[in-house]
Amino acid sequence: MVMNKLTIEQLEEKYPFVIGYFEENKLDTTGHKNKTFKEYLDSFSQEYIEDWAINREKLIDDLEKYIEQMKQFLSLDEEERIKSLTILPGYDKDGKEEKFQEITIQTSEIISIVGPTGSGKSRLLADIEWTAQGDTPTGRGILINGELPDKKWRFSSNNRLVAQLSQNMNFVMDLQVREFLELHAQSRLVEDVEGVTDRIIQAANKLAGEEFDLDTPITSLSGGQSRALMIADTAILSSSPIVLIDEIENAGIDRKKALDLLISEDKIVLMATHDPILALMADKRIVIKNGGIANIVETSQEEKEILVELESMDSIIQGMRNDLRDGRSLQFQFYRGGNQNA
Ligand SMILES: Nc1ncnc2c1ncn2[C@@H]1O[C@H](COP(=O)(O)OP(=O)(O)OP(=O)(O)O)[C@@H](O)[C@H]1O
Ligand SMILES: [Mg+2]
Numbered sequence: 001m002v003m004n005k006l007t008i009e010q011l012e013e014k015y016p017f018v019i020g021y022f023e024e025n026k027l028d029t030t031g032h033k034n035k036t037f038k039e040y041l042d043s044f045s046q047e048y049i050e051d052w053a054i055n056r057e058k059l060i061d062d063l064e065k066y067i068e069q070m071k072q073f074l075s076l077d078e079e080e081r082i083k084s085l086t087i088l089p090g091y092d093k094d095g096k097e098e099k100f101q102e103i104t105i106q107t108s109e110i111i112s113i114v115g116p117t118g119s120g121k122s123r124l125l126a127d128i129e130w131t132a133q134g135d136t137p138t139g140r141g142i143l144i145n146g147e148l149p150d151k152k153w154r155f156s157s158n159n160r161l162v163a164q165l166s167q168n169m170n171f172v173m174d175l176q177v178r179e180f181l182e183l184h185a186q187s188r189l190v191e192d193v194e195g196v197t198d199r200i201i202q203a204a205n206k207l208a209g210e211e212f213d214l215d216t217p218i219t220s221l222s223g224g225q226s227r228a229l230m231i232a233d234t235a236i237l238s239s240s241p242i243v244l245i246d247e248i249e250n251a252g253i254d255r256k257k258a259l260d261l262l263i264s265e266d267k268i269v270l271m272a273t274h275d276p277i278l279a280l281m282a283d284k285r286i287v288i289k290n291g292g293i294a295n296i297v298e299t300s301q302e303e304k305e306i307l308v309e310l311e312s313m314d315s316i317i318q319g320m321r322n323d324l325r326d327g328r329s330l331q332f333q334f335y336r337g338g339n340q341n342a
Contacts, residue, residue, distance in 0.1 A: 009033040082241035090140035092292025115288030121272035178214035203232035245271035
C-alpha cells in the first residue's frame with residue numbers, strides 16, 4: 001500500500017480528501033507532516049492512547065479503506081460506462097424540423113461533422129456538451145445509453161462526460177505548464193503524477209513545432225503549442241468517454257498524430273472539420289446545412305482509397321511547409337522526383 005511509504009504531506013497532496021479523514025478522527029497532524037501516517041500514530045504517548053482509546057491498527061486500516069472508496073467514488077463506475085450517444089432531431093435555422101429519426105453513435109466510432117462556415121458544426125458539438133434536452137437554440141435532444149442523461153453529467157466537473165477541445169482556448173491562469181498538468185493530474189487522482197506529466201509534454205511536443213518545456217508559462221505558449229498541450233492532456237489524462245474536437249486543423253499541429261492520440265477503443269469521438277483528410281478518417285460524417293443535420297454519410301471503400309492518396313499529397317504539403325518554416329527554398333525536382341504519385 002502506497003500509504004506506508006508516503007509522508008502525511010505527500011498523502012495530502014496526492015489525496016486531498018484525506019484531510020477530511022484526519023479531521024473526522026480528531027487527528028491533528030500539524031508538525032508531523034514529514035512522517036508517514038504510521039510514524040505519526042507511533043509518536044503518541046501510551047497515556048494519550050489510553051486516554052483517547054486510540055486503536056492504531058484500526059485507524060490505519062480505515063484510512064486505507066477510505067482512500068480506496070474515495071478513489072472509486074471519484075472515478076466512473078463500471079455500470080455507468082457510456083456505450084452510446086444518441087442525437088434526437090431539432091430544428092434548422094429556419095425552424096424546419098431535421099429529417100432523421102435519431103442518430104446513435106457507439107463507443108470506438110469516429111464521426112466527423114462537415115458543412116459550410118457558420119452552418120452549425122460548433123453548435124452541434126455544444127448541444128452534445130450540454131447534453132441538450134430541447135433547451136438550446138436547435139431544440140435537439142441528447143441521450144446517453146439510450147436514456148435521458150443524468151444531471152450529474154452536466155454539473156460535476158470531476159466526472160465530466162465530455163472532453164472538449166474548443167475552437168478558442170482561453171488560458172487565463174498564470175501557471176507554468178508543470179503546475180497546470182500537476183493540478184490536473186492531482187484532480188484526476190493519478191498515482192504517478194510526474195510520469196504522467198512527462199508523457200503529456202512529450203506527446204504535446206510531438207504534435208507542435210517548436211518544443212516547449214515544463215517551466216514555460218501557459219500564457220506564453222503559442223496558439224499551436226497550447227492546442228497541442230490540450231490535446232495531449234485530454235488524450236492522456238481525461239477519463240471522459242466522449243471527445244469533442246472543434247477544428248484541429250487551424251492549429252498548425254500534426255492533425256493525424258493528434259487524432260491518433262485522441263482516438264481510443266472506449267471513446268466516442270466527434271470532430272467538426274473543414275479538412276478532407278480528417279473528414280474521411282471518420283467512419284461516418286454528419287453533414288450540416290443551415291443549422292440542421294441534412295445527411296449522414298458513411299465513408300465508402302472508394303473514399304478510404306482516396307484518403308490514402310490525399311494523405312500522400314498532404315505529406316508533400318507538410319514537407320513544403322516544414323521547408324518554408326525552416327527557411328529553405330522550394331525546388332521542383334525534390335517534390336516531383338521524391339514522390340511516386342507526383
Ligand atoms: N439549428 C440552429 N438554430 C438556431 N441557430 C443555430 C442553429 N445552428 C446553428 N446556429 C447558430 O448559428 C451560428 C453559427 O453556427 P456555428 O458556430 O456552429 O457554425 P460552424 O459550422 O461551427 O462554423 P465555422 O466553420 O465557421 O466554425 C451560431 O450562432 C449558432 O448558435
Ligand atoms: Mg465552428
